[in-house]
Amino acid sequence: MSDKISLLPLELILHILSYLPFESLLAFGETSRANYESHTLCLKRLRLGVFEKRIHSVIALLQAGWTTPDQMAQISGLDKLKSDYTISIIQPALNPLVSDVTGKHLPKIKDLKRRGPVILEKSRTLEQMTREQNKIFAQVVNRYGRGLRELEFMAYDLDSEGAMALAAGCQNILHHLALRFEHPHIREGPIRPTTWLNPAPGSTAWNLLIGIGRYRQLGLCGLQTLILERAGITPWQLTMLVKKNPKLTVLKLRTCRGAQPEFLNWLGGTAQDPDEPRTAGNGLAPGHKLKVLWLENCHALLPHPVEDHLKLPDQVCDFGLEWVRGLTSLESLSFCESSSISPEYVDRANKILWKIPEVIPPYSCHGDKAPIEVDPGLL
Structure with missing residues (x-):
């Protein structure tokens, strides 16, 4: 005699199994070959x-x-x-x-x-x-x-x-x-x-x-x-x-x-992909669909240091980060802890050129984080 659950449609079986704790799910998978197949899909x-x-x-x-x-x-x-x-x-x-x-x-x-x-x-x-x-x-x-x-x-x-x-x-x-x-x-x-x-x-x-x-x-x-x-x-x-x-x-x-210029320039469309050259009229960058891009604790983002960035004209105030302009769908961009870039540089570029709703500047947050306390009994 077959067990009753095996007579149910697979969709219903998977729905029932989705409520089991992991230990019970493993035990169920060991009861029969059919149940093993079902539990691997849930x-x-x-x-x-x-x-x-x-x-x-x-x-x-x-x-x-x-x-x-x-x-x-x-x-x-x-x-x-x-x-x-x-x-x-x-x-x-x-x-x-x-x-x-x-x-x-x-x-x-x-x-x-x-x-x-x-x-x-x-x-x-x-x-x-x-x-x-x-x-x-x-x-x-x-x-x-x-x-x-x-x-x-x-x-x-x-x-x-x-x-x-x-x-x-x-x-x-x-x-x-x-x-x-x-x-x-x-x-x-x-x-x-x-x-x-x-x-x-x-x-x-x-x-x-x-x-x-x-x-x-x-x-x-x-x-x-x-x-x-x-x-x-x-x-x-x-x-x-x-x-x-x-x-x-x-x-x-x-x-x-x-997370280096070689990848970022390709992502933002400032460096053309030799394997797939873009056709005329298609100006979309490979990363134009990205909504969230975080580059945290990455220190090789700029191909060269930008020390006196305040003297850059407004039209090129994102010098070294021009690839960001091609990411036209971005809603969140983070440079947190990426110390090679100054917060003022990013803030100015976003206000004048990028206009991304959320930009997290490259400050170091180690000093702001409270240490995690752990019960000595767990050691």
């Missing part, structure tokens, strides 16, 4: 963070706005929106007798619900931790990628395994992607505090998201929102990724290697 929005210690997860979730201090006190019972899951995974302690490089100790999907403080007996290197984070990320995306509309991932970096899962499993359906690799509160073991001040090293893993060479059948092409924090993506890779997602309206870059 996740629409997922926030996934993988860390070594619970305290790292607590602060990261608070800083990203994924949860509030009150919710953090009862993290296992968080209220959620329909099909919206926030999952924090804490890596198990290393076994000092067996090397973790083999990957044999990675948790299975059914163990991803595990939460709680873990005291490591031995610190992983940054490369080892990144590799294990991406293994877990790949496991989750390979299972649930077919149904995801919004995905956010917090870790130390993206590698080829994680990028491959993302490029193969979320090609057309994913609309919102946030990759958050900046965690200044993590300052122990092999990780130096300066690690988070600069973008991650460049990597060919980003080519998988673009879909080039032998991976032309892969790549992301349905994004409407892209958020990259401490990303090692190069200006060329970022150009190709934005070009592949013509519906993009929100682009937020923080501590991003790709």
Whole structure:
């Protein structure tokens, strides 16, 4: 005899499953082959963070706005929106007798619900931790990628395994992607505090998201929102990724290697794309659909320093930032913490030329932010 739920239309089954907590959803998927297929399609929005210690997860979730201090006190019972899951995974302690490089100790999907403080007996290197984070990320995306509309991932970096899962499993359906690799509160073991001040090293893993060479059948092409924090993506890779997602309206870059004049001039149409020359009469810049552009903690935005900007004539008072003029749909532009540009320079250019409703000047807000207090019992 078949269970009653399997007799329902798939749309109704997915609607019912969207109200289950993640632990119950995993349990349901293990009851039968049909139920496994159903449960892999019901996740629409997922926030996934993988860390070594619970305290790292607590602060990261608070800083990203994924949860509030009150919710953090009862993290296992968080209220959620329909099909919206926030999952924090804490890596198990290393076994000092067996090397973790083999990957044999990675948790299975059914163990991803595990939460709680873990005291490591031995610190992983940054490369080892990144590799294990991406293994877990790949496991989750390979299972649930077919149904995801919004995905956010917090870790130390993206590698080829994680990028491959993302490029193969979320090609057309994913609309919102946030990759958050900046965690200044993590300052122990092999990780130096300066690690988070600069973008991650460049990597060919980003080519998988673009879909080039032998991976032309892969790549992301349905994004409407892209958020990259401490990303090692190069200006060329970022150009190709934005070009592949013509519906993009929100682009937020923080501590991003790709935020350089080479990319920005292309985005604003001041540098012509040699691969796709614009036809006569089409004066629209590639980024003309963007409504939100944030370039935060990015210090290579200007091709040359503009020291005496007050002496510039009004018609060229945005010297070095002319690309902004091509972003005709912009409603919000942020240069927060991008210290290579003065606030007065941006303010004058916006009042005279750009006239964007919201412009956040490049002030440093480190001194304005109150430190996050954490209960010592969580350490």
